[in-house]
Amino acid sequence: MxxxxxxxxxxxxxxxxxxxxxxxxxxxxxxxxxxxxxxxxxxxxxxxxxxxxxxxxxxxVDIPDNWRGQRIFLHFGAVDYECRVWVNGRQVGRHYGGSSSFSFEITEALKEKR
Structure with missing residues (x-):
């Protein structure tokens, strides 16, 4: 996505x-x-x-239903210079550096649809 x-x-x-x-x-x-x-x-x-x-x-973001049961990652092409990522109020990662790609697994921080 x-x-x-x-x-x-x-x-x-x-x-x-x-x-x-x-x-x-x-x-x-x-x-x-x-x-x-x-x-x-x-x-x-x-x-x-x-x-x-x-x-x-x-x-x-709405995660597709057919992704249920899979590990979900958030990918970044680059961020200048420091990046902290929260999903649903929970910090899932932190990265330093301006020209490299990186990813964080966000599976455990996702919420079920209601």
Whole structure:
């Protein structure tokens, strides 16, 4: 499943999003960004070119029923420079480095449809 497209987005200039619980409640994310474009790019819809120490992305994803019972991984082509990933409020991984691909298994953090 390709997750490129529109994502909720927020700037975190004070790097306080973790302490404020943004990984559990992204309701304050006030912008949209088009992935896979970086926030500096016009095509991202953000086009912010000044330094920003931390930003946040959020998206809801429905896992197909025919994936049930399989291990599910979230793959990244690259992230600059530090990436922490939460699924349903649970941290599933952390990566450092700007030009390498990486993956996190998210199976245990997924929720059943209701």
């Amino acid at each position: 390709n997750l490129n497209g529109q994502w909720n987005f927020a700037f975190d200039p004070g790097k306080s999003g973790v302490e404020q619980g943004w990984h559990k409640d992204p309701s304050g994310f006030d912008k949209m960004i088009t992935v896979p474009f970086c926030m500096e790019s016009k095509r991202s819809g953000i086009e912010y070119i000044d330094f920003m120490p931390m930003v946040w992305y959020h998206r809801t």
